Amino acid sequence: MNWREMAACRLEDPELFFPVSDDGLSLLQVERAKQVCHRCPVLRECRRWALRYGETDGVWGGLTPGQRRALVQAHRI
């Protein structure tokens, strides 16, 4: 079974995971998306996929694009 079939977000509005900015109401949106991720049974698989394929937009695996970039940079050193 593909990990995506077990994703907690598959029943959510996809827009929730793609906030339009990094401030204001978008911060609340990011927190709501992360709440979904943190109860997701495939968080680790999703996060690994987003990091491996360099996903640049949206919340994946409970991480924002900036958090993923920071992780990648930290592991390059």
Ligand code: SF4
């Ligand atoms: S970790 Fe978040 S974005 Fe990834 S599959 Fe689960 S709910 Fe969806």
